[in-house]
Amino acid sequence: MRPLITLITDFGLREYFVGAMKGAILSVNPDTDIVDVTHDVRSHDIPEAAFTLRCAYSFFPPRTIHVVVVDPGVGSARRALIVSAAGHYFVGPDNGVFSLIYQSETVERVISITAEHYFRRPVSDTFHGRDIFGPVAAWIGSGIEIGKFGEAISDYVKLTIPKLVRDAAGVVRGVVLHIDRFGNLITSISAAELAGIGKARKFSVAGKEIHRIVRSYSDGLPAEPFALVGSAGFFEIAAQQSSAATLLQAQQGNEVLVYLE
Amino acid sequence: MRPLITLITDFGLREYFVGAMKGAILSVNPDTDIVDVTHDVRSHDIPEAAFTLRCAYSFFPPRTIHVVVVDPGVGSARRALIVSAAGHYFVGPDNGVFSLIYQSETVERVISITAEHYFRRPVSDTFHGRDIFGPVAAWIGSGIEIGKFGEAISDYVKLTIPKLVRDAAGVVRGVVLHIDRFGNLITSISAAELAGIGKARKFSVAGKEIHRIVRSYSDGLPAEPFALVGSAGFFEIAAQQSSAATLLQAQQGNEVLVYLE
C-alpha cells in the first residue's frame, strides 16, 4: 500500500508553492499518494486551519499523514512537530494548528523535529512546507519511526477553546466560525457537546431568531433560515437553496445564542 | 491497474468537503486514483454539472467511475443512482445531472442505490458525497458488480433538452450556456447536430452579429469576435486574446441565433 499524505495550507493555488512542496515529497518517496484537503485557508488563520483539520482527518484511513502548513512564524524559533494520535500522524508548526486534535483525541506522542538529515537541503528561511514538513511527512510514509525525528515534548502550543456553558437564563453562547460557499453559517456549537447540557429550542444570530430546527437541508422552507447539525457535527444555520448569510446579514465572528428547552 | 474515480461537485475548494469525500473513498480502497474534474460548479446548478460531465467523461479510460455531486435535494427522498453507459460508470443523485449521458449514449443499466451496507456509517443527512456516493464509487472500483447495490429502474429524472430546429426564416436558436475564463461564450449549439440541419452563415448574440466563422482561435482578428467549434463540440463565440463577453456585452442565458446558408 502506498503511503497517504494530506495537505492543508494557506498557499493558494495560483503560486508554485503547492507544486514545489509536492515535488519535495515525491523526491523523498515517489510512491506516495497526496490528497489536497485545501490550500485556501485564510492567510495565517491558525484557528481556521485547526477547524479544517478537525473536520477532515477522521475520514482518512489509519496511518494517514496530515500536513498542515499555516505558519506565520516560519523562520523563527517556533518548533516543528509530529503528533501521533488516533492512529494518524500530524506534521506542522507548533503554533496551535493541532489544538482540536489535542482536545478531541488521546495524544500518543508529540515529537519536536530536530533531525536535520531528514530535511531538504538547503533549508530556506521562508518555506518550511517544502524544506521540512513535506520531506518529514514523506520519510514517515517511508517507514521511519517518528522517535527518530527528535525528542518527545509535552509543552506544545494549545489554543484555548472555550467549553459550552449554560447560563442562568438557559442560554448557551458560541460564534459563527465560518461561512461556507453556500452561505451556511457554521457555528462553534458542537452537537455532541450541547447534548450533554440540554436540548436546543431556538437559535439567535445577528439579532434574528431561528425557530426551525431540522435534519436536512431539504427539510427547510425557502427564505426561512433554519438550524441543523452539519456534516462535521457542528450546528449550522442554513436556508434552502439560498444563502443564510445574506438573509440574516450575518458575518464570521457574530455571536450565536442557543436557547435551551 | 488501480481503479479511477473522477469528481464533479459544487463543494468549492476552500472547505473540508472535497478532502473528507476523498478520505471516505480511500478508506474503502486506498488503491484508488482520484481525478478532480471541477469542484466549482455553481452552487446547485444541475444543468452546469450535466454539461461539465458531458464535456469530460469520454476522455477517460473505459471503466472510469464518474461521481457527480450537485445535490440540492440531499437528505430528501430523491434517489441515488449508478448509471452504466458507454463503458463508464456514473454515480450521483437522481436529479438530472446525467441527462446528457442519457441523451448521447446507449444506457445499459440505471441502478437505484439501496444497499446500505456499502455506505459509510453513520450516514449524515447533509453530506451524501462523503457518506454514500464516494464509498459506493470506491466499492464499484473494488469490483462489486453494480447489480449488488440495488434494483434497476427506468423512471430516472431527465432534464428536457430542446432539439435544434430551423425556423421558416432559416434561423436556429440556442443560448449562451456558459462563459469561460477567457471570456468565450459557449453556446448550446452542437456542431454535429447543426450539421444535420444546415450550414451556419452568421451568428447573432446580444443584438450583435458575428460574421466570421473560423477553425482556431489564432485565425481570428483582434477585437473582432468570431465563431468556432470548441473542443467539446459546441459552437462558441470568441475573440483573439481578448474577452468576447466584454466586447459583446453578453451574458450567460443570452439567446444565440444561427442564420443558415
Added chain:
Amino acid sequence: MRPLITLITDFGLREYFVGAMKGAILSVNPDTDIVDVTHDVRSHDIPEAAFTLRCAYSFFPPRTIHVVVVDPGVGSARRALIVSAAGHYFVGPDNGVFSLIYQSETVERVISITAEHYFRRPVSDTFHGRDIFGPVAAWIGSGIEIGKFGEAISDYVKLTIPKLVRDAAGVVRGVVLHIDRFGNLITSISAAELAGIGKARKFSVAGKEIHRIVRSYSDGLPAEPFALVGSAGFFEIAAQQSSAATLLQAQQGNEVLVYLE
C-alpha cells in the same frame, strides 16, 4: 515506479479542461501520477508561466515530465516542443514558456513534435493540451524515446531576459514580477545573480524606500516593509503578517531599484 507528470496551465479550475487533459493522459497510460502545479496562470501570460515553471521544476524527481500549456497560438503554425534538460522533460508550445529553462540549464535536446500517431484523434484546433501535449507527455512517461516524436531543432523561441547591470550610481534595476496572495512583491532580482555584482544596501519600489533586509518573514517588524530572499531565490518585498503591496501601494510591473553598498 509510476511516471510523474506535472501541469502548469491557464485553464482555471472551473471548466472541464483540466479534467479532460488528465483523462487523455490516463487513457494513454493509466499508471501515471499527475501533479497540478497551477492552472491559474493569468490567461495567455507566457512570462508568468515561465516563471512558475522555473520556481517549481527542480523540486521534482529526475525524469519528471513538466507540461506547460499557456498557448494563445493554439491552432496556428507555432511548433510543439519536447525539451530535455537537467534530467527532466518539458512539453509545451514553442512560444517562450521554456525560456528560463534555456537560460538556467544546459539544454540537451529540443524536439519539434511532428509524429502525429502519438496524438489523440481527432486533433482539435483549440485544445492541444488534451490532444497533443498531454498524450505526448504520457507516451514519454511510458518510455518512448523523445527522438521518436520529431526532429531536433535549435531555433526555438526564447524570451529576452535582461541581465542585471550596475549603473554608474551603483544602482541595479528590476521589476515586480508578481504579487503573491500574501501581498509579497516578488521581484526579478535573482539573489545569486546580484551576489556577482554587489551587496544590497536598500531597495526602492513605487517611490518608497525599504531599508530593512532580513532572512525570514518573522524577522520583520509589523507595518514596516522589508526585503528578503524568497524561496525561489529572488528578492521579494514583504511585511510581517500584512500585505506589502497594500502598504507600499505597489503593483505588478513597478520598477524596483537596488542600491548597492
